[in-house]
Amino acid sequence: MKKCNHCNSTEIEVDSARGDEVCTNCGTVLADNIIVSEVQFEETTHGASSAVGQFVSSDSKGGATGYRFLHGVTTESREVTLRKAKIGITHLSNILSLNNHCIETAHNFFKMALSRNLTRGRKNSHIYAACVYITCRTEGTSHLLIDISDALQICCYELGRTYLKLSQALCINVPSIGEFEIHIKKFLKFI
Incomplete structure (x- = not known):
């Protein structure tokens, strides 16, 4: 024994x-x-x-x-996780009218986060949204954090925290574009 x-x-x-x-x-x-x-x-x-x-x-x-x-x-299970992420990111990207390049970029950010175990303890929808928002910022689209928050009906502050943690942990230099400038560009289309 x-x-x-x-x-x-x-x-x-x-x-x-x-x-x-x-x-x-x-x-x-x-x-x-x-x-x-x-x-x-x-x-x-x-x-x-x-x-x-x-x-x-x-x-x-x-x-x-x-x-x-x-x-x-x-x-x-990694394949399943990546497949679900691709579906979630594609769904959100379609709501925001983002192109396939943005979908692939966001999916690559998710893969980076997954490989560094940054997805543990966080809701999938928040991770997908943060990856899409990082993509929007790096690609220079006119999407705001609140647009993504509204599309998924999730708290803007929680999404912002997840976005900051991911972008810092992945060492992604996100361009510092003022939200005010994006508002002006976005709403000048309607005038």
């Missing part, structure tokens, strides 16, 4: 789904990121089969990436 290094207890819980060993007496994690060679499946609420645990892709940099097994199709 295996014993805990800290309290010498033999009450060790091994969870192969999480990939860790924990002492139930003192709570010490004895091992984590345990790789198992067995594959377990569970039935989802809709009757489909789903693999239990985490899988490491061949191009992984040490972390585990999740896969989804649904109806015989294997999809890496």
